[in-house]
Structure formats: C-alpha cells, structure tokens
Amino acid sequence: MWFPRLASDRVLRVRPLEGPFALTLMEANSERLYCLNRAAEKAGLSRGMSLADARAFCPGLMTDPARPDRDAAFLGVLRRWATRYCPWVGTDGRDGLILDISGASHLFGGEEEMLSDMQARAARSGLTLRVGLADTRGAAWALAHHAPGLAAPGETAAALAPLPVAALRLEPAEVAGLERLGLRHVGELEATPRAPLTRRFGPSALMRLDQAMGRQGEAVSPEAEPPHYATRLTLPEPIGLQEDVMEGTRRLLARLCETLERQETGARRLCLTLRRVDRDSRQVELRLAAPMRDAARILPLFQRGLDGIDAGFGIDQMRLEATQVESLPAQQLGPRNGGNGNARLEDLLTRIGTRIGLENVQRFLPADSHIPARAFRTLPAAWTEPGQGWVPPRPRPLRLFAPEPIAGHGPRPPERFRWRRMSLVTARATGPERIAPEWWFDDPDWRRGLRDYWLIETRQGRRLWLFHTPQAPGWFVEGEFA
Missing domain, CATH: 3.40.1170.60 (MutS, DNA mismatch repair protein, domain I)
Incomplete structure (x- = not known):
C-alpha cells in the first residue's frame, strides 16, 4: 500500500x-x-x-x-x-x-x-x-509504484518484465548506470549475464532482482503495538463512599504500576475516570512533579481530587490511564542509595502543584553568563533538576539590585562615600574583575560598556559590590554580600 x-x-x-x-x-x-x-x-x-x-x-x-x-x-x-x-x-x-x-x-x-x-x-x-499485490515483497512494491494491480501467482516475472529498473528499489546511481548500458527494463536486466553486472555494480542490484523474483527471501516485520497504560475496574454493585473509591483506585494503581515497571517508564500525568450509574462520568487528573510508578506514593496524592467528587446514585466503573509517561529505568540499589532521597520533595511539589499548578512552583538555576543579572534563571521545578551548572570565576553577592550611583573619581574605589544616606569608609577593596557586555543582547543597563567590579568591605560592616565604568567614568553599587 x-x-x-x-x-x-x-x-x-x-x-x-x-x-x-x-x-x-x-x-x-x-x-x-x-x-x-x-x-x-x-x-x-x-x-x-x-x-x-x-x-x-x-x-x-x-x-x-x-x-x-x-x-x-x-x-x-x-x-x-x-x-x-x-x-x-x-x-x-x-x-x-x-x-x-x-x-x-x-x-x-x-x-x-x-x-x-x-x-x-x-x-x-x-x-x-496505490496498491500492488504479488508473491514477493519486492514485486508488490514495484507494482504499487509503477503499475498498480495484481500479479497472479507464478506470474511475477511476466508482470515485472516491462517495468523500469527503478521498480527494483535501486539507488539512483545504480539506475543511471544500468540505463547507460541500455538496460532500462526489468526483463532486460533478468536476461543479462550476472557476472559482468556484479563486477560493475556490486551485489546490491542483483540482490534486489532476486528478492523481487522470489529467489531470495525478504521478511515482513510488523511493528509491535505500543504499550497500553490504562486499566479498568467494573464493579458488581455501585459504590459512593470515598473509602471505597480510594480502595478501587489503589487496585487500579497496583495494576498500572506493574505495567509501568515492565516498560521501565514512570507516569507524569494520570487521569481517573469514574462512571456513574446514570452514564455520567467524573474525572480526576493528577500531574506529578516527577515520573513515578510507586503505587504507595501516588495513592495519597489522589486524596484531594477525590474529596469533592459527586458520586450521584453510585459509581459502577473506574478507569485509570497514564496520559503522559516518561522513561524511568531501573536503578541498582545499594547501602548508599537504598531509597529515593528526593521522594519527599517530589511528593511535596505534587501536592503544591495540585493546588496552584506545577508551572507556578519554580526554582533558581545557574545560567552560563558573566552578566550578574543573567547568571540565573527561573524554571518550573517539576521539569528541571538542581545542578551546579556554570560557576562564576569570582564570588557573586547574595542580593542584587539596580545600579545606584555614588560619588567617586578615578579607577580606584573611593575611600569614603555615601550610599543610602549612610557614610561608609572603605576598609578593604578586592578587584577589579572586568566584565564586558554581551554584544548579542541589547541591554539598556549595559550600554555604558565595560565594567570593573570591586568587592568593598567597609569599616561599618557592609560588604558591597561596586563597579566603575571606564568609558563614562562613574561609580555604582549593584549588590551586597551577606
């Protein structure tokens, strides 16, 4: 086909x-x-x-x-x-x-x-x-692409003889080479001595010819059906109590998690459908902060969603489906990793995400940038992992704010200056650390050009991050160390 x-x-x-x-x-x-x-x-x-x-x-x-x-x-x-x-x-x-x-x-x-x-x-x-039917896979392909129809049993050679050599699934270079020799049809190629063709084109052209004629086997490999991550429970009598619904959910989770474990996958999104006796249905969706297949951990997370379910005159069927799955390979357990250390954090993220949405629970991650304000980014915690990332060459302040100008002259830090109505005296200055703007970003704060950053320790106990702009001389405070 x-x-x-x-x-x-x-x-x-x-x-x-x-x-x-x-x-x-x-x-x-x-x-x-x-x-x-x-x-x-x-x-x-x-x-x-x-x-x-x-x-x-x-x-x-x-x-x-x-x-x-x-x-x-x-x-x-x-x-x-x-x-x-x-x-x-x-x-x-x-x-x-x-x-x-x-x-x-x-x-x-x-x-x-x-x-x-x-x-x-x-x-x-x-x-x-366009459909082709023949005794062999190669012949059926040739008919479908060049002469749709049916080749009677035993008539494969006669059906393929008038077709062009391209019908044998050859490479374009091989087709061009055969046509230059005057071999334009399959019948002409079949009647040509094999030894000269093998020396000139190699074994691939004759292999395709033998496959089409049935002299060499060619298997048909069907694709395996994708795994089905869903399970259903039909009840002999309708139920309505929350304890009964949780028990049914527990049984469904046990069967679903077995399937997930066999496929080495974990569920990221689950959908529980409760069908009532009046043919109406209610759905409870659970989005997990990490791929999971532990029924004991997942079951309590359904509690909040099932609290407000209206069972009507009773529920007679329950269906649980993992609508989104991710790879979760098995791990070797040992004395140091006998359990998942992040399990409690992932469960907490799931509980909070159920209330406010997983996208709204975010974490700070380091970013590969020398610009202080771009050295971090915020991403949803459910789809990221904490990591070291890029490490700046010098310490960075814990608090960053918009640059605040102070009085100062020359490339050396001022010995005395006023900042936020405080008179400060420099006790120790460490630097400079020169940072150039990233030319591929048009940042208004960096249009002055280069900056020379200094770590200033004052006699009053303040540890500030100052910078000097050589192009347009001036001093600014941009951060404060803890």
Whole structure:
C-alpha cells in the first residue's frame, strides 16, 4: 500500500483547499517542495523543486510547512487501520505499508475484492492510494509504484518484465548506470549475464532482482503495538463512599504500576475516570512533579481530587490511564542509595502543584553568563533538576539590585562615600574583575560598556559590590554580600 501524497492528503483532510497546494521543507539552505496535491502536479510542479521556481511556474500555489513527525504519526494510524485486512502489517519507508495477506484474502471474497475495498475506503477518507499485490515483497512494491494491480501467482516475472529498473528499489546511481548500458527494463536486466553486472555494480542490484523474483527471501516485520497504560475496574454493585473509591483506585494503581515497571517508564500525568450509574462520568487528573510508578506514593496524592467528587446514585466503573509517561529505568540499589532521597520533595511539589499548578512552583538555576543579572534563571521545578551548572570565576553577592550611583573619581574605589544616606569608609577593596557586555543582547543597563567590579568591605560592616565604568567614568553599587 503506497500513499504517494500522504503528507499533503493529511493536511487537506483537515482543511480542504481548491487549487494547487504543496508542503515545503528546508533542504540544503533552500526551501523546496516536499509533497504536492494532484492540482499542483497538473500545473507542472514536482517534488524537490525550489519554492521560488514553483511560484514562477504557478503563481497561485498555496503552501504550508511540512511536518515529517506528524506524517510519521499519521502513517502509524494507517498501519493500525490496515490490520483490519490482516494481522501482519509493517511500515515501508515514510509513505508506505507492507501487508502479508496470506490466508486472509478469502475473508473479503478474494484478492481483487480486498484491493477494491482498500481503494474505496482510502478514497472516502480523502487519501490517494496505490496498491500492488504479488508473491514477493519486492514485486508488490514495484507494482504499487509503477503499475498498480495484481500479479497472479507464478506470474511475477511476466508482470515485472516491462517495468523500469527503478521498480527494483535501486539507488539512483545504480539506475543511471544500468540505463547507460541500455538496460532500462526489468526483463532486460533478468536476461543479462550476472557476472559482468556484479563486477560493475556490486551485489546490491542483483540482490534486489532476486528478492523481487522470489529467489531470495525478504521478511515482513510488523511493528509491535505500543504499550497500553490504562486499566479498568467494573464493579458488581455501585459504590459512593470515598473509602471505597480510594480502595478501587489503589487496585487500579497496583495494576498500572506493574505495567509501568515492565516498560521501565514512570507516569507524569494520570487521569481517573469514574462512571456513574446514570452514564455520567467524573474525572480526576493528577500531574506529578516527577515520573513515578510507586503505587504507595501516588495513592495519597489522589486524596484531594477525590474529596469533592459527586458520586450521584453510585459509581459502577473506574478507569485509570497514564496520559503522559516518561522513561524511568531501573536503578541498582545499594547501602548508599537504598531509597529515593528526593521522594519527599517530589511528593511535596505534587501536592503544591495540585493546588496552584506545577508551572507556578519554580526554582533558581545557574545560567552560563558573566552578566550578574543573567547568571540565573527561573524554571518550573517539576521539569528541571538542581545542578551546579556554570560557576562564576569570582564570588557573586547574595542580593542584587539596580545600579545606584555614588560619588567617586578615578579607577580606584573611593575611600569614603555615601550610599543610602549612610557614610561608609572603605576598609578593604578586592578587584577589579572586568566584565564586558554581551554584544548579542541589547541591554539598556549595559550600554555604558565595560565594567570593573570591586568587592568593598567597609569599616561599618557592609560588604558591597561596586563597579566603575571606564568609558563614562562613574561609580555604582549593584549588590551586597551577606
């Protein structure tokens, strides 16, 4: 099953457009056409053409940026859909599927009826589909890309003979080399002595030919189904007490955490759905500050969300799903790491985040910058880890504030100065530490240029951070040490 316009069909199914349309992708410092609809191809455009040339040929061309990641996810959805025809389905490149329908075609009335059903369902969904059916994977690929249809059993060689050599999934350089020798069709390549071809092109070209003809096996590897992080509990009698709901949640968590442990993952977001007997439902969402799979730790965190649940006439079904999971590999336990030292902090962050939102619980982290005001940043604590980060070459004050001018002359710190209505006497001066502005940032506070920073210890007990600006002479106080 080949979807030649998979990317553009995915976009146009959601937002239909009339006229030429294409998706563009930046390649080799140039924006080029990635996938086109039928109208754009009729206008003479082709894949790989630069966007500037395409607009010159077709001024009315409408474009959108390509999203290969979303195309891959959409192909995964189509792979699951294709399992309605057979259980053995795998992906083939970025726009194709490969199916092994042995023993399944009779369920649809035969092979031709199965192909017709595939085409009809794809057309109703707004997808362009070309299908090839043959005894081998290589032959089916060749038919789908060059002559869609069915090759009868035992007629693979006859069906492939008139097709171009590109139908054998060869590299472009190999195709060009064969065509220069006059071997333009598969039948001509099949009739050519093998030894000269092997010496000239290596074994890859003949390997593809043997795979298409069935002389060399080629497996179809279906993709494994992704793990399902959800569990359900159907109750014989409705429940309504909070203790009963918590007990049901405990049982669901135990089963879900077993699945998480097998997959070496941890839940970051959980959704508990409670279905009432009147077919209405209530949901409790829990966002965790760190990936977890310990049922005993997670269960108390549901307490606040379940306090205000209206059970109505009773709850007869409970469903728990981990809607967001992250990798959480197993760790070697020893005498020094027998437990998770951050468990209490993570539980506290989760409890606070349940009330005010995890994004509002933030921590300070060091930033790689010599500029004092940029040497730190604030990020949500739930998605960051405390670390050492960048260490400045000199001590930095605990308190920073906007520069406050003081009286002073020359490059040496003043012996006496007034600051915030206090008369201070310099007892010891350490410095200077020259810091240059970061030219890639336009910071109004640093438009004066260079700064020479000094650590000033006064006889009055104040330890201040002063700086001098050589370009426009002046002294300022910017921070105070503890």
